[in-house]
Amino acid sequence: MSAEQFMSRDPVTAHADERVRNALVKMCDKHIHNLPVMDSDGKFIGLFGLRNLLRALLPKAATISPALKSLVFLADNLEEVIESLQEVADQPVKNYLDRDHLILCRTDEPIMEVIRKLYEAPTSLPVVLVESDGAHLVGMISYWDILAHISSQLGDVDPRLKSACVINDNEGSDSSD
Amino acid sequence: MTEHADAVMNVIFGWDPVWVAGTLFVLTYAVIMTERVNRAIVALLGGMLMIMTGVLNQEAALRGEDFNTLGLLTGMMVIVAITRRSGVFQFVAIWSAKKVGAQPWGILLMLSVVTAIFSALLDNVTTVLLIVPVTLLITQELKVTPFPFLFTEILSSNIGGAATLIGDPPNIMIGSAVPFSFNDFLINLAPIIPLILLMTLAVVWVIWGRKMHASDEARQNIMSFNERNSITDARLLKQSLFVLTTVISGFIFAHQLHLEPATIALFGAALLLLLTNIKRSSESQAKDVHASFAEVEWITIFFFVGLFILVHGVEQVGLLERLANAVLDFTGGDLANTALMILWISAIFSALVDNIPFVATMIPVIKSMAPVFGGAENLEPLWWSLALGACLGGNGSLIGASANLIVAGYAEQAGHPIRFVPFMLLAFPMMLMSIVIATIYIYFRYLV
Numbered sequence: 238m239s240a241e242q243f244m245s246r247d248p249v250t251a252h253a254d255e256r257v258r259n260a261l262v263k264m265c266d267k268h269i270h271n272l273p274v275m276d277s278d279g280k281f282i283g284l285f286g287l288r289n290l291l292r293a294l295l296p297k298a299a300t301i302s303p304a305l306k307s308l309v310f311l312a313d314n315l316e317e318v319i320e321s322l323q324e325v326a327d328q329p330v331k332n333y334l335d336r337d338h339l340i341l342c343r344t345d346e347p348i349m350e351v352i353r354k355l356y357e358a359p360t361s362l363p364v365v366l367v368e369s370d371g372a373h374l375v376g377m378i379s380y381w382d383i384l385a386h387i388s389s390q391l392g393d394v395d396p397r398l399k400s401a402c403v404i405n406d407n408e409g410s411d412s413s414d
Numbered sequence: 415m416t417e418h419a420d421a422v423m424n425v426i427f428g429w430d431p432v433w434v435a436g437t438l439f440v441l442t443y444a445v446i447m448t449e450r451v452n453r454a455i456v457a458l459l460g461g462m463l464m465i466m467t468g469v470l471n472q473e474a475a476l477r478g479e480d481f482n483t484l485g486l487l488t489g490m491m492v493i494v495a496i497t498r499r500s501g502v503f504q505f506v507a508i509w510s511a512k513k514v515g516a517q518p519w520g521i522l523l524m525l526s527v528v529t530a531i532f533s534a535l536l537d538n539v540t541t542v543l544l545i546v547p548v549t550l551l552i553t554q555e556l557k558v559t560p561f562p563f564l565f566t567e568i569l570s571s572n573i574g575g576a577a578t579l580i581g582d583p584p585n586i587m588i589g590s591a592v593p594f595s596f597n598d599f600l601i602n603l604a605p606i607i608p609l610i611l612l613m614t615l616a617v618v619w620v621i622w623g624r625k626m627h628a629s630d631e632a633r634q635n636i637m638s639f640n641e642r643n644s645i646t647d648a649r650l651l652k653q654s655l656f657v658l659t660t661v662i663s664g665f666i667f668a669h670q671l672h673l674e675p676a677t678i679a680l681f682g683a684a685l686l687l688l689l690t691n692i693k694r695s696s697e698s699q700a701k702d703v704h705a706s707f708a709e710v711e712w713i714t715i716f717f718f719v720g721l722f723i724l725v726h727g728v729e730q731v732g733l734l735e736r737l738a739n740a741v742l743d744f745t746g747g748d749l750a751n752t753a754l755m756i757l758w759i760s761a762i763f764s765a766l767v768d769n770i771p772f773v774a775t776m777i778p779v780i781k782s783m784a785p786v787f788g789g790a791e792n793l794e795p796l797w798w799s800l801a802l803g804a805c806l807g808g809n810g811s812l813i814g815a816s817a818n819l820i821v822a823g824y825a826e827q828a829g830h831p832i833r834f835v836p837f838m839l840l841a842f843p844m845m846l847m848s849i850v851i852a853t854i855y856i857y858f859r860y861l862v
Binding site: 296297298299301302303304305306307309310311312314317 | 640827
């Protein structure tokens with residue numbers, strides 16, 4: 238039972254130069270938290286997720302390391318957040334990729350390793366096919382993909398559990414985190 | 415310990431111990447300077463090779479370790495690691511920014527003075543770790559470039575650190591080796607520090623300060639910060655301030671108490687750990703103690719561990735005495751010439767290389783000059799020259815002190831990188847200015 242068998246194929250993607258605005262529309266449309274981002278050659282270069290967006294809204298001092306541990310002393314300033322969001326929306330997604338902490342999954346990885354990786358990194362897992370010219374994106378795995386797959390194997394053992402786990406099966410992509 | 419008692423001279427292959435020790439020492443320092451391998455790794459390897467080649471045996475090497483320096487550094491690091499969780503440093507930074515109506519120049523002044531004071535009482539690296547994130551937040555809110563702020567904080571941390579025994583590693587080492595008390599440092603070094611800081615700030619005002627401006631709206635943002643909210647744990651704050659006050663009082667009265675600084679700092683660390691853990695489960699205690707110890711800068715500590723062995727090795731084979739004689743030949747054995755030469759050479763060296771290995775080497779060199787100047791008690795001007803030169807010299811370049819590199823690392827992450835050459839073009843002349851002031855001070859106070 239390897240990653241290839243329970244990943245979602247043909248995931249929605251964004252181009253590196255695509256505006257954040259556009260990427261957000263795609264994500265909201267499909268109820269997904271992470272978009273794989275591709276360069277002009279169609280190579281996978283990273284994930285753009287809602288978490289990256291949150292990071293971009295924060296003051297720099299809260300995201301560098303070691304960071305300010307709390308911003309509780311700041312005034313409740315919604316306008317400032319809106320201003321930041323508008324600023325970010327017109328930037329290309331490639332400016333916000335988290336390239337250093339990207340965890341990838343290979344097509345042949347066993348289910349327990351996939352679950353471990355999802356537990357370690359609270360995000361969807363890009364599934365890649367490693368070839369001589371680099372890693373090619375072939376699918377995505379979210380918490381829901383795992384659950385959907387397990388439930389599909391439940392048979393008549395536990396029908397209630399089975400029905401509980403298939404709620405998002407028809408979406409066929411990442412809506413976890 | 416008698417002079418050279420530790421030289422084992424059982425060197426492998428019957429090689430000349432002077433050559434083996436000297437080569438190991440020079441090679442280690444050269445690799446440290448390249449900064450290609452982490453300095454703790456290099457110093458430890460060098461120190462261990464000093465033992466493995468037979469220049470020293472393990473027992474002799476351990477006698478080279480300055481446990482007072484190691485204990486003082488570790489103890490203070492643990493105390494600060496716990497204290498910072500209370501949010502008190504953030505509180506002070508925001509409070510001081512608001513006190514000046516969030517005017518950018520006023521904030522720069524306040525944060526620099528706060529940095530200098532904290533650096534005098536804590537170590538410089540810790541201080542900038544606490545101040546820089548708040549500075550970046552404030553400058554982002556003010557929509558002003560952070561460079562002048564970070565630049566001045568670097569300078570202030572090294573200047574403030576020069577004022578006390580615990581402010582900067584060179585002082586810790588000197589205080590431990592001589593031994594000078596906390597008060598000796600306060601009486602001899604602290605008086606000149608405000609003037610040096612003032613002159614530095616005056617230059618910063620001419621370069622940036624007079625043109626600094628922020629919009630009323632941006633300033634209003636800062637004024638709306640509620641610094642009281644940054645105190646996240648009032649109980650911890652009280653415990654930490656109690657221990658910090660106890661420890662600093664301990665340093666001041668160390669002489670009367672017949673205690674060394676390391677004992678006081680480690681006692682403080684243990685006391686604070688006890689106070690913050692006493693009512694917890696054993697599991698939670700283990701976690702908390704582990705987390706507090708993990709924040710100790712072990713790279714610095716192990717760097718010292720290796721260096722002390724290396725320096726002890728070259729000292730025991732008699733190399734440092736030769737170096738001291740060379741210095742004395744050059745200065746004609748004149749106290750004033752020797753003191754000022756040490757001041758200036760320390761400053762230039764510390765600007766270009768790490769000041770810790772330099773000071774570690776200079777301490778035995780100066781000690782061995784005692785007979786020439788009529789006893790150890792007459793060496794005082796040399797020690798203060800070494801301390802001022804090494805601490806202030808750290809301002810000469812971005813690699814001159816660890817705190818400088820920490821600030822640069824932060825600035826880079828925040829998207830405002832500090833480049834080596836532009837920093838040096840401004841900082842080096844300002845460092846020289848501080849050494850000119852120190853020269854006048856040392857000359858008139860100790861040499862006429």
